[in-house]
Amino acid sequence: MNTMQVLYNFQDKRIKHYRMKNMRYIQHLAVVCMTAWGITALFAACNADKQAKTEENVRQLLPDAPAEVTVIPLKTVDFEHELVSNGKISARTVAEVKFQTSEIIADVFVANGDRVTKGQRIAALETYALNNKLxxxxxxxxxxxxxxxxxxxxxxYKLDNLSAVPDEVMRLAKIKSGFNNAQTNYSMADYDLKQATLVAPVNGIVANLFAKPKTLSKPSEVFCNIIDTQSLEVVFTVLENELGFVRKGDNVKVVPYSMPDIEIKGRVSEINPWVNENGMVQIKATVSYHPQLVEGMNVRVSAFRSVGKQWVVPKTAVVLRTGKQVVFTVVDGKAVWNYVQTGLENATEYTVTGETLKEGDPVIVTGNINLAHESPVKVIQDEKNKE
Known part of the structure; x- marks a missing residue:
């Protein structure tokens, strides 16, 4: 075999080798493509199935009928700002009754909670020692x-003409004889005997009576208190920055925490012009008589003050959308949201401002929890015609 024949055979083998290699590459590429196509088809099928399910769920969530709502017309009214605080009931007149001498208590004629009138007997001491002293x-x-x-x-000087004795001579005679001192002792003994019987200094209710008969009275301690429940007041505090919302004469409403069904009206009577170390200002208000109010009772105090004409809506009218306050109005059977800013508030209402609101707009006050912009709605009751 000559040299040319050898070279030809070698080249032919190389060509066959590359052809076989290319064929394997093409086959591998075909397998990869088929696999990729299969995966793509599978994902497409899954996405289509998910989209179909999502569309089905959305169709299930969307209401078949318009949402039922109630509305009120947006109006400018006098707004009563409400300031809420905690307070305590206190009687404006609380008399302290105590014995003046230390003697055995003979009788106690009343008990805690009894209503007494001015001058009525409360208790009496044994008077044997006091009579002897007198x-x-x-x-x-x-x-x-x-x-x-x-x-x-x-x-x-003659005793039947003491008026002729000069004042200075009489003064010296009384001092020398001890008459002034004796007269003072007699007056004190007479006073102690009279004070042996305690009487009520005012009309009211007996409180803090703990002494018992046959025990020793203690002049340094209060025997009992007489509380005039006809003249009650509530003492409460407000923050320094809230002081501008309270004025003397403002109306207040008092509700005892222990009896939330009771509401007592009153009026601000006193504002202490002093901010304490906690940034609080003390305020007093007189309240109407109620038989169940007692000294020291904890109450919730609401102070009201008119702040002039404002747009006012119920608190239920304001909802949150995308983290912002929104009020829905009804336009052509659809709910249109309006961005608003709330200002002052009381227990049930806000003052609001909004660029897209105008006087008389029908504001949705109920049924707005799940509303979206331009959701179809049906007004079932107009609050302005409720009555």
């Missing part, structure tokens, strides 16, 4: 009087 003081007074007369007679 008698001794009376005797000492008589003896000092005799000594004073002796002094005057010694200076040439």
């Amino acid at each position: 008698e001794q003081a009376k005797d000492a007074l008589e003896r000092s009087k005799l000594e004073m007369h002796d002094v005057l007679i010694g200076q040439g």
Whole structure:
């Protein structure tokens, strides 16, 4: 075999080798393409199925009928701002009743919660020692009087004409005889005997009575309190930055926490012009009489003050959409949302401002929880014609 024949055979083998290699590459590429096409088809089928399910769910969520809502016309009205605080009931008159001497308590005529009138007996001490003290003081007074007369007679004055004695001479005679001191002791003994019977200084209810008969009275301690429940007030505090919303004469509403069904009206009577270390200002308001109000009762206080003409809507009219406050109005059977800003508030209402709102717009106040912009709605009750 010559050289040319060898080269030809070698080249022929190389060509066959490359052809076989290309064929394997083409086959591999075909397998990859088929696999990719299959995966793509599978994803397409899944997406189509998901889209179909989503569309079905959306169709299920969307209401078949317009949402039923109630509306009120947007109007400018006098808004009453409400300031809420905690307070305590206090009687404007609380009398402290105490004995003046330390003696055994003979009788107690009343109990806590009893209503008493001015001058009514409350309790009495045993008076044996007090009567003896008064008698001794009376005797000492008589003896000092005799000594004073002796002094005057010694200076040439007659007892049947004491008016002729000069004032300075009389003064010195009383001092020398001890008459002034004896008279003071007698007056004090008489006073102690009279104070042995405690009487109510005012009309009211007995409170904090803990002493019992046959025990020793303590002049340093209050025997009981008499609370005038006909003149009650509530004491509460407001923040320094809320002080501008409270004025003397403003109306208040008081609700005891223990009896939330009771509402008592009152009026601001006093504003203490002092901000304490906690940034609070103390305010007092007189309240109407109620038989179930007692001294120290914890209450919720609402102070009301008119702040002039405002757009006012119920709190239920304001909802959140995309994190912003929205009020829905009805336009051609559809709910149209309007971005608003709320200002002052009370227990049930907001003042609002909004660029797209205008006087008289029908504002949706119920049925707006799940509304979207331009959702179809049906007005079932117009609140302005509710009555």
